[in-house]
Amino acid sequence: MVKVKNPEEISKEITQGSYKKKRIFSITAHIDHGKTTASDYLMRRAGLMRPEDAGQLQMTDSDDEEQERGITIFTSVVLLAFNDPRKPDDPEPYIFQINDTPGHISFTGEVSRALRGSDGAIILVDALEGIMTQTETNIRLAVGEEYCKPVLFINKVDRLIAELKLSPKNTFSKVDAITKQINDIIKRVRPKGSDWGVDFAKNSVAIGSAKHGWGFTYEILLEKGLKPQDVFEKYSEGDIQWLRDTLPLDESLLRMVVDHLPDPVTASKYRIPHIWGGDLNSELGQALQKSDPNGPLYGMITKIFLDPKKNYQATLIGRIFSGTFDQTDTLYLIGSKTTSRVKRLGVMEITDILDIPKVPAGNLFALFGFICPSGETFMNVNNLPKEKEEQQKLPTFEKIQYACEPVVSRSIKSKDPHDIDKLAEVVSKWLKADPTATYRLDEESKEFILSGIDPLQIEILTKRINNQVEINIGEPIIVYREKILKKGPEYHCKSANTHNRLLLYVEPLDKATEKLIESGKINDLQDEKERAKILREEGGWDAKEARRIVDVFQGSLLVNGTTGLQRFDRVRGTIVNAFREWIGGCILAKEPATGIKAVFTDMVIHEDPRHTQYGQIAGMAFSSLSLSMLDAEPHLFEPIQKIDVKTPEGTEGPVSGVISKRRGRISNVIPEGEYVRVQGQIPASETIGIADEIRGATQGRAFFGYEFSGFEKVPASIEENLILEIRKRKGLPNELPSRKSWERFIYKRT
Numbered sequence: 001m002v003k004v005k006n007p008e009e010i011s012k013e014i015t016q017g018s019y020k021k022k023r024i025f026s027i028t029a030h031i032d033h034g035k036t037t038a039s040d041y042l043m044r045r046a047g048l049m050r051p052e053d054a055g056q057l058q059m060t061d062s063d064d065e066e067q068e069r070g071i072t073i074f075t076s077v078v079l080l081a082f083n084d085p086r087k088p089d090d091p092e093p094y095i096f097q098i099n100d101t102p103g104h105i106s107f108t109g110e111v112s113r114a115l116r117g118s119d120g121a122i123i124l125v126d127a128l129e130g131i132m133t134q135t136e137t138n139i140r141l142a143v144g145e146e147y148c149k150p151v152l153f154i155n156k157v158d159r160l161i162a163e164l165k166l167s168p169k170n171t172f173s174k175v176d177a178i179t180k181q182i183n184d185i186i187k188r189v190r191p192k193g194s195d196w197g198v199d200f201a202k203n204s205v206a207i208g209s210a211k212h213g214w215g216f217t218y219e220i221l222l223e224k225g226l227k228p229q230d231v232f233e234k235y236s237e238g239d240i241q242w243l244r245d246t247l248p249l250d251e252s253l254l255r256m257v258v259d260h261l262p263d264p265v266t267a268s269k270y271r272i273p274h275i276w277g278g279d280l281n282s283e284l285g286q287a288l289q290k291s292d293p294n295g296p297l298y299g300m301i302t303k304i305f306l307d308p309k310k311n312y313q314a315t316l317i318g319r320i321f322s323g324t325f326d327q328t329d330t331l332y333l334i335g336s337k338t339t340s341r342v343k344r345l346g347v348m349e350i351t352d353i354l355d356i357p358k359v360p361a362g363n364l365f366a367l368f369g370f371i372c373p374s375g376e377t378f379m380n381v382n383n384l385p386k387e388k389e390e391q392q393k394l395p396t397f398e399k400i401q402y403a404c405e406p407v408v409s410r411s412i413k414s415k416d417p418h419d420i421d422k423l424a425e426v427v428s429k430w431l432k433a434d435p436t437a438t439y440r441l442d443e444e445s446k447e448f449i450l451s452g453i454d455p456l457q458i459e460i461l462t463k464r465i466n467n468q469v470e471i472n473i474g475e476p477i478i479v480y481r482e483k484i485l486k487k488g489p490e491y492h493c494k495s496a497n498t499h500n501r502l503l504l505y506v507e508p509l510d511k512a513t514e515k516l517i518e519s520g521k522i523n524d525l526q527d528e529k530e531r532a533k534i535l536r537e538e539g540g541w542d543a544k545e546a547r548r549i550v551d552v553f554q555g556s557l558l559v560n561g562t563t564g565l566q567r568f569d570r571v572r573g574t575i576v577n578a579f580r581e582w583i584g585g586c587i588l589a590k591e592p593a594t595g596i597k598a599v600f601t602d603m604v605i606h607e608d609p610r611h612t613q614y615g616q617i618a619g620m621a622f623s624s625l626s627l628s629m630l631d632a633e634p635h636l637f638e639p640i641q642k643i644d645v646k647t648p649e650g651t652e653g654p655v656s657g658v659i660s661k662r663r664g665r666i667s668n669v670i671p672e673g674e675y676v677r678v679q680g681q682i683p684a685s686e687t688i689g690i691a692d693e694i695r696g697a698t699q700g701r702a703f704f705g706y707e708f709s710g711f712e713k714v715p716a717s718i719e720e721n722l723i724l725e726i727r728k729r730k731g732l733p734n735e736l737p738s739r740k741s742w743e744r745f746i747y748k749r750t
Contacts, residue, residue: 009081011356013095014347014363019265019291021092022362023257024319026099026114028142029124030134030705034155038124038210039100041250042080076100077303077317077348077364082254094258097347097364108453109436110303111138112400113374115146117302117319117364119271120261122253123150123182123198127174127207128159130672131181133644133705139182143196144189145401147271151205151256152182152198158209161235164674168229174673179205191270204260206252214243215252264291264362272321277530278395287322293360297323297380300397304374304433305366307351312468314371314429317348317364321397323380324360332381333372334394335525339381343369373432375400393527399520404708406438406451407639407684410458411474412465413447423448423469430461437461440584451479453708455688478685480726481637481711482586482593484508488632490601493623494747495616501747503602504624506632509557509595513539517555524552551576555594556583567605571617575600578618579625587626587737588634589726594711598625623745630739636719637711639684644677645694647702652676654697662686663715681709 013021029035078100081093099114115121121142125135142148154175160166166174183197190196198204200218208215214231221227224246234242268291272280279285287295303317327345332338346355348366359365377396385391414423427439427448437452452458455476462473487507494501509517513535516522521534532546539546550572551558558579560568579598586593606612643664647655649671655678656666664682671677682690687706694702714722720736728734 007354009093010079010095010347010354013081013093014079014356015358015360017095018092019263019362021094022097022263023094023120023261024097024118024264024362024364025120025122025257025261026101026111026118026142026148027122027124028101028111028115028138029155030126030129030132030138033124033126033129033132033135034210035124036100038153038155038249038253039076039078039098041210041213041248042096042098042253043078044250076350077366078350079347079354082258084255084258085251086255094254096254096257108134108137108141108404109402109434112141112145112402113302115142115148116275116300116375116397116400117317118142118146118148119264119267120257121148121150122153122256124153124155125178125182127154127157127178128164129646129703130174130178130675131185132646132703133642133707135182136185137707139185140189141401143186143191147191147267147274149196149260149262149267150182150186150198151260152179153206153208153215153253153256154178155208155210157207157231158212158235161232168232171232172228175200175205175207177672191274194270204256206256208247208249208252209243210249212240212243213249214240214247215249216247217252217255219255220247220252268321268362275398276321276395277398284322284395287361291362292322293324293362295322295361296383297325297329297378299323299325299365299378301372301374301376301378302400304371305348305351306429306433306464308464308467309351312429312464313368314433315348315353316367316371318378319364320359320361322361324358325365327357330381331378332384334377334379334396336372336376337391338372340370340372342367371429371432374435393530396525399523401519402436404436404453405639406436406453407479407708408454408458409449409451409477409479410462411442411447411477412450412462412471415470415472419469423465423471426465426468430464434461447474454684454706476688477729478639480589480591480639480714480722481595482588482591482634483595483637483711483713484629484632484634486633488628488630491624491627492602492747493620493627493742493745495611495620496745497611497616499606499608499611500616500620501602501604502600502620502624504598504600504621504628506596506598506625506628508632509555509597510539513541513557513597514555514595517552517557522552551579553580554583554592556596557598559597559599561599561601562603565603565605567607567612568603570609571605571612574612574614574617575621577614578621581618582622582625586634587629588636589723590730590732591636591726593629596629598628600624620745623742626737626742627739627746630737636714636723638714640681640709640712641684641687641706642679642709643682643687643704643706644679645702645704646672646675646677647694647698647704649674649676651698651702652678655694655702656680658690658693658697662690683712 027035027039078098080096082096083093099118101111101114123139125131143150160171186197203217203219206215206217268289272288276288284296299318299320301316301318305315305317306312327342331340344353345367346353353366414420431437439448439450441448450458465471488505490503490505492503516539522531535541535546536543548560549557550560583593645655652669659680659682662682663686664680666680668679694704
């Protein structure tokens with residue numbers, strides 16, 4: 001249990017404090033750049049740990065798995081009341097709500113979700129390693145996707161002084177170079193019209209060492225009458241304690257937050273138009289843009305915390321953007337279209353809820369009582385429109401953008417066959433907490449196929465699942481995509497009982513529509529008129545066709561191209577389920593399809609419901625889809641990772657060789673002082689075991705990371721063998737698919 005030093009003060013500031021004194025922000029960094037160690041000093045300032053433990057305890061890594069592996073896996077939330085020492089006559093403290101986020105690419109979904117609830121971000125960079133892959137990803141997610149204003153902390157400067165023995169001049173040249181690179185990225189992605197950037201001279205850059213607990217901004221140096229050279233002298237004398245006492249790290253970080261990160265009201269003015277798709281001129285729209293505690297209740301669930309020490313019970317964490325959340329409220333979940341009651345309400349302190357009966361807009365909150373998917377929008381059920389049509393039009397917050405897609409799979413199967421339903425429940429719970437992973441049930445083998453960003457994410461998930469249901473776990477498998485390159489012909493197919501007929505063709509989706517689906521602007525839950533408007537205005541669709549979308553699923557569309565079709569409502573759900581099943585495991589190798597537009601132009605539906613059951617309708621749908629796809633140049637596409645290696649000068653050749661021999665492409669070789677950055681792209685399937693090769697080629701002195709880049713067509717030289725290999729693994733016939741599997745369903749007029 002976390003012992004909070006000042007719960008009454010925090011509760012008072014949450015409910016009554018001035019909005020100008022509130023800050024909600026995330027701390028983000030590449031893995032091992034020192035983010036959680038830096039967070040310890042904020043915990044110390046909050047009174048949550050002893051001064052001597054700061055920098056050692058890594059308190060926000062509270063999970064046993066995090067402590068064992070030495071990495072952050074889950075975002076931790078902590079609240080801190082902070083009096084600004086520059087204003088000794090001001091009795092009202094600032095209230096900081098802080099997200100300590102993971103740095104490993106496997107858990108980048110945690111970063112995205114934390115940023116949605118934040119208004120600002122501390123970007124942390126290792127002075128020795130400099131900007132790495134995840135640093136760039138985090139800046140893009142924070143600044144570009146979520147409009148979180150940044151400040152910069154350059155950590156591990158002690159390594160430049162003590163290990164590399166750099167002079168003050170060279171050390172600050174390195175710091176200046178990192179700052180410039182950070183600004184170059186910020187300028188590329190920052191909101192239009194903003195002048196966001198970081199500047200040491202303006203105190204939005206801090207420099208220091210989380211390991212040794214010191215840091216400074218330009219303002220702090222001036223106040224103390226110090227010069228940077230004084231820091232070097234203290235290192236040469238071995239006087240770390242003087243640095244910690246004179247230049248405490250938490251002071252520089254907290255001042256940057258106060259002076260440069262926005263309060264909730266200021267941030268809402270430009271964030272709400274970006275993250276909420278409703279009418280900005282409505283009563284709700286106005287309340288959201290003002291973060292008005294007296295407006296209608298509207299908020300978002302951004303994180304599900306499943307506590308292993310409490311039998312994985314769910315605590316929901318989120319942000320209130322309008323209104324005041326009362327613990328007696330009944331919530332309406334707009335995406336799920338369900339109501340839920342709250343058993344406990346408050347704010348999060350790492351692993352525990354600090355109970356608060358009412359939480360107003362402009363705050364994070366934590367609740368216990370139900371579970372729903374991360375990313376869910378909620379409102380007070382009392383404000384729910386009476387008309388069903390109006391309920392369908394309720395606006396939600398925009399879909400949270402993730403940096404990666406699930407490209408690695410493992411099969412999981414309950415050891416006890418009677419546990420299959422329990423396993424489904426447990427897996428579903430974990431995937432509500434982490435939507436970057438997906439799963440499907442193989443009806444034949446009764447195995448769940450669990451897919452995630454990389455093997456580590458899957459390993460963590462399966463370990464958690466196994467703690468609740470004993471499972472057998474398969475080896476990691478790369479997940480491919482099946483796509484088409486041209487329009488296929490129309491195929492007229494019949495059901496097995498010959499009483500139903502379907503005329504359908506497939507074609508590739510255009511790039512603009514693919515991006516609209518990928519960004520979440522187009523989805524299966526939205527109002528049809530709103531979806532049609534977006535497709536017309538941003539995708540260039542014909543107005544009539546845009547209104548005829550039947551389903552949106554996994555980057556593909558099903559379109560009704562008929563007119564005056566009878567009895568379609570009776571089989572609509574069946575057609576959608578069949579389309580989704582086909583997309584989920586397509587024809588080449590039962591891999592998921594994407595980027596497909598399927599259009600049916602005629603359908604005959606028997607008047608007797610006994611002849612239109614799922615097996616009949618699905619059979620002819622599978623046949624039409626598969627036959628048209630066979631003639632649409634279907635191919636297998638593989639996931640590609642950007643790879644970024646920072647290696648000592650002179651070892652860039654061997655590193656490039658390792659990447660090239662694994663079908664990788666080198667895009668940049670950039671000298672950076674005593675290091676060289678090798679950047680390129682490599683198939684995800686070729687990254688297995690690459691870490692050991694890179695370590696061997698550089699005597700363990702290289703740093704590297706990955707970022708998901710997208711899918712590319714598998715080279716023709718290996719495609720057929722790869723398809724057959726996957727088919728063999730899945731127990732499919734050892735041959736490429738052909739017409740003979742479905743041609744018996746082709747309808748021939750007599």
